[in-house]
Amino acid sequence: MTMILPEDFADLEPFVADWTPATSAERAARRSAASATALAAFHDAMAPRLDAALVWLDARPLADLDPAGRNLLGLCLMLAHVALAVETQGQDEPRHALQREVMRITRTPADP
Amino acid sequence: MATKPTFTSVDQADLDFLGREPIPAKYYHDADWYERERQAIFLRSWIEIGHVCELPQPGSFIRRELEFAGVSLLIVRGRDGEIRAFHNVCTHRGTQLTDQAEGRTSTFSCPYHRWTFGLDGALLSAPDFERFFTTKADCALPRVALDTCAGLIFVNLGADPVPLRDWLGELADELETLPVARATRFSEYVYDIAANWKLTYDNFQENYHLRFIHPRTGEATFSSENPFGYPVRYQFFGPHRTQTIWTNPEPRIAPLQRVAMGKAMIAAARRGLAGGPNGREYFALFPNFFILGTVAPHFSHVVYPLGPQRSRGVIRIYWEGDDADASERFAREYVMAMARDVHAEDRAVIEAGQRGLASGALKHIHFQTQEALCRHLIGAVRDAVAAHEAAAGTAG
Structure with a gap:
């Protein structure tokens, strides 16, 4: 059976479908499209697991991650964006999303 | 705990050579002036x-x-x-x-x-x-x-043209000390803006606006001691200029920002990039280029004119080496997203400024002491236009 996430992180499986876009620009767009409730739910579930997830991932070469490892990495990278919405922008997030829209991300080291 | 002052404001007396007079507003919207800048500056500068x-x-x-x-x-x-x-x-x-x-x-x-x-x-x-x-x-x-x-x-x-290194003068060697000299990867985001290139560029060389336009993303910059987050030093090198950014001893930092910045600093130290001689310097190269010497984000920002009242900004965050591990990838993603959050906040207010200036309602605009770099830019622009037109015999 193919694992969706590494065994220790199975509790995060419900988030994989919605919160693992492939590129930085898509992660930024996913953040902007999400409701405050959805952002908070993902942040509250993922933020306490970030340290453990990065420890698990750092023990493996980035280029050789299996699909479950890649999903876990995707959740970590998504959290980078969602944390800015929840921890920094707060109530300003919906208005801020409109301002961000025109700042087009064209490449990052994380992009495939 | 003893509170030792860490901020001393730049003295206006050191900036008086730039003048104190108001600046004609036409430089920021007039199509004829833009054409003179294009001929004198953009078609013959590095x-x-x-x-x-x-x-x-x-x-x-x-x-x-x-x-x-x-x-x-x-x-x-x-x-x-x-x-x-x-x-x-x-x-x-x-x-x-x-x-x-x-x-x-x-x-x-x-x-x-x-x-x-x-x-x-x-x-x-x-x-x-x-x-x-x-x-x-x-x-x-x-x-x-x-x-x-x-x-x-x-x-x-x-x-x-004059050789690039002659044009950059003593800044050339300073730039070579920056991490960008060793960069192999970068993150990039791009924006178009309905504003003059100088009005756009000026926004990014004054801190007066930070507390009003970046109340949340700029929090790490603010303190009672230096409520506007002003720099500690300005320097001028011909048409180029630098500022030394202030280090807030007690920055307010969001929880995951602390995690990401910590990992970014660990990666920078591992790569031998931390603690460079220009790590707090913000370079402004004439006419339209910035680079910030900090290691995270280590960003450049170029404002290309598209017309008298239209510009394009290209922001790059430079990195050395491929992502070594997931922690470094996470840090780079966060740092990029954070810098983009900050830059996204400026565009609307710059465009509002352009609409106001383009209305023709104002004959002049005003710069305070801590907008000295903006004053220096328009001085360098006027000098370049005058020099070119004198040489070409087309002074108008």
């Missing part, structure tokens, strides 16, 4: 357009559109390793050779009649060339001056 890491091997090329000049350039690394710039234009009848943004090739072949050029711009072959009344040697791609400093690629559309 303009930053990329980084050597985009051209990793012989045959690597990038295409750059310089809208302010109506020019398309091919930047090419030759077989000899040298990087050259050519107009993206076939010498037969002017057809643009490629619309590819970047790539690797051994030749450039015109789609129209298959004239084929080498990486050094030479015309290698042309079908039925015997019927022409010229020589291959006379049909090489038109070359444009190109030079690099700290890995940054500059081009100059003028004929016989």
